[in-house]
Amino acid sequence: MKKSLIALAFGTLGLGIAEFTMMGILSYVAQDLGISIPVAGHLISAYALGVCCGAPMLILARKRPLKQTLLALVLLMIIGNLCASAAPNYWVLMAGRFISGLPHGAYFGVASIVAGKLADEGKGSEAVSIMIAGMTVANLFGVPLGTSLSHTISWRVTFLLVVFWGLITLYYIYRWVPQVENLKDNGFKGQFRFLKSPAPWLILGATALGNGGVFCWYSYVNPMLTEISGFQTSSMTALMVLAGFGMVVGNLVGGRMSDRYTPGKVGTVVQGMIGVVLLLLFFFSPNPWCAAILMTLCTAGLFAVSSPEQVLIIRVAPGGEMLGGACVQIAFNLGNAVGAYAGGLAVSEGYRYPALCGVPFAFIGLLLFLIFYKKYQHKF
Structure with missing residues (x-):
């Protein structure tokens, strides 16, 4: 398996933990911030709204090298989760969740293209599935780990876990993902x-x-x-x-x-x-x-x-x-x-x-x- 595809999967793993672990830590967040469970549930919606708003950002990045765009999206994921981990109140956490969602759909869009370009002939779909595999591994291991950390230490540590993983992803995309041919700019x-x-x-x-x-x-x-x-x-x-x-x-x-x-x-x-x-x-x-x-x-x-x-x-x-x-x-x-x-x-x-x-x-x-x-x- 190519190291470049593994590096791309690292990114979807981090995004998967950020998206899905909120369901498991909702009660801890609500108790700590003094809000109800239904109100805390809006933090899940904030991430989804970020996903929807983040996709059009790719139009602004259409002339940028694909690898550079990937690095910028991972950096945005780190910033959003760092903001969430340090949030002093509900509204700052809401902003952190929205920022965390911004790179989600955009990352999948760019990483799918990069994976296809890096794939061996006739293996394009398999390469994309390896990139997506990080999301599935997040549900298998990352989400239970995040929930456990929230229970034993603090829900803030769960977001710090995503920050730490984002830094690892940033490093390995920089090291392992080569520069690939840019897409033609059609305006x-x-x-x-x-x-x-x-x-x-x-x-x-x-x-x-x-x-x-x-x-x-x-x-x-x-x-x-x-x-x-x-x-x-x-x-x-x-x-x-x-x-x-x-x-x-x-x-x-x-x-x-x-x-x-x-x-x-x-x-x-x-x-x-x-x-x-x-x-x-x-x-x-x-x-x-x-x-x-x-x-x-x-x-x-x-x-x-x-x-x-x-x-x-x-x-x-x-x-x-x-x-x-x-x-x-x-x-x-x-x-x-x-x-x-x-x-x-x-x-x-x-x-x-x-x-x-x-x-x-x-x-x-x-x-x-x-x-x-x-x-x-x-x-x-």
Whole structure:
């Protein structure tokens, strides 16, 4: 495995910890700052808002060398998390979370292009999946570690962990990632020209709705596993590690299969699998073994579809590749937010129902993928 791709994955690992660990430390932050859990939950939204606002920054960096842009984005991640770790009050922490989210989508957009340029011939999707792997490892190890540090020391140490990791990432991107050929500058308007075609909208729609379907259920996975499946609370750490393991395996398999077949075909098949698994979760979640296996399959599917989506959006965005790559992360976060909200409405019927609520999201995502595969895959 190329060291340059590992360096890129270091960046997504740091971003993954920064994004997802907030869910595990929310109660510690609320208690320390004297705010309610719902108010503290706005800190999650602040990060997502930063992701959405950060993507357009790439338009300003379109003439800069790609490696230089990567270094600047990692530096911004460090600044945001340093601000969060030292925040004296809620509003400064809110600002720190917003700043931390700014480089997220932009980093994925630039790193996907760099990974593709560094890949061996015919291995472009696999290279992108290695870059994305840092996000899955964050869920497997980084988030449990951050939660543990918050419990034993302070939630501020969790953000310092991201700062420390950001410094390591900065060093290894500088050392291991070579200068790559810059993208052709098509001017300001040229960055948006790809949006005139239906193809990128199909990919972005499939991303938002497909991920939204998963997060209808995954946002409430803990109460489902304890209240419906009958797992003890003490088992949740092991179950979350199992879910993270599914993400790691799914991401790497999805990338490799996309090179062997096509990203459109893999995305379509996996999206269909996600819809079926969510339906099975609704019926079989009362059985603990079935619930654990289906949970792992669903988290595997969530990231098995990620690298095909990231690869496809770059291919369908000529002249605006960086913006397109970042837009996938906007769609991903938008889907997370909508899915969590819709799943929350279904919770009133019981903790099995968020999975059922996610099924139509997943199958509409499948339909969009299928239309793309039939109409546009042969062009890319």
